[in-house]
Amino acid sequence: MNTLRIRRVAVAVAAAAALPLGLTACSDDPATSTSDAASTTAPEEGQSQPSDDVAAMDKPFGSACASVPKEGAGSFEGMGKDPVATAASNNPALSTLVSAVKKAGLVDTLNSAQDITVFAPTNDAFAKIPKADLDKVLNDKATLTKILTYHVVGQKLTPKQLESGSFETLQKGTVTTTGSGESYEVNGASNVVCGNVPTANATVYIVDTVLMPPK
Numbered sequence: 001m002n003t004l005r006i007r008r009v010a011v012a013v014a015a016a017a018a019l020p021l022g023l024t025a026c027s028d029d030p031a032t033s034t035s036d037a038a039s040t041t042a043p044e045e046g047q048s049q050p051s052d053d054v055a056a057m058d059k060p061f062g063s064a065c066a067s068v069p070k071e072g073a074g075s076f077e078g079m080g081k082d083p084v085a086t087a088a089s090n091n092p093a094l095s096t097l098v099s100a101v102k103k104a105g106l107v108d109t110l111n112s113a114q115d116i117t118v119f120a121p122t123n124d125a126f127a128k129i130p131k132a133d134l135d136k137v138l139n140d141k142a143t144l145t146k147i148l149t150y151h152v153v154g155q156k157l158t159p160k161q162l163e164s165g166s167f168e169t170l171q172k173g174t175v176t177t178t179g180s181g182e183s184y185e186v187n188g189a190s191n192v193v194c195g196n197v198p199t200a201n202a203t204v205y206i207v208d209t210v211l212m213p214p215k
Helices: 002-046 048-057 063-067 084-089 092-103 107-112 123-127 131-138 141-149
Strands: 116-121 164-168 174-180 183-186 190-198 202-207
Touching: 063 190, 084 092, 084 107, 084 116, 084 202, 092 107, 092 116, 092 123, 092 131, 092 141, 116 190, 131 141, 183 202
Parallel strands: 116 202
Antiparallel strands: 164 174, 174 183, 183 190, 190 202
16 A cells, blocks of 8 residues: 555656646747747848839939929929920920930930830030031931930830840940949940939930940
């Protein structure tokens, strides 16, 4: 009888000793699952940053963008509502280009085209050309048309595509682009000073040097 009681006491003691261990093990599970949930949630929160960066790249960039009007038809918002030739006509820095486009009879051509890219020289870009030479080109419709259509690519180009690219123009020549971030060159000589400007039918990259097609 005494032996039986001793065995019962031993079993009870063993059970009592095991109980805290079982409770400890159970209490660890929620903590582990909470930690796992936190580690699962954290990457999802971190994933929002890349999309913010992509959104930033969709905006116009460059030093000359600061001179674009903040409101009205010549602002980025206003230009986005008009086809490219009309949009350019509302930007004072592109008045020489607009005059050239009119002289070449390309307003309707540019306004009716879909999904194009225009490398748009500023007034200062045209001013780099000796006046006598510029006047001669402006009064030669065939030559002027070749030069202007050399500035137009038949697809919308993103900044990413400009990092290292070669694109056929409406003039049937080719322009090459290089760069990254907010710094890009066209044909190794013309700098993008305000890029990724949206219009209703085109993306515009304003450049500081007129592009000349190969002869």
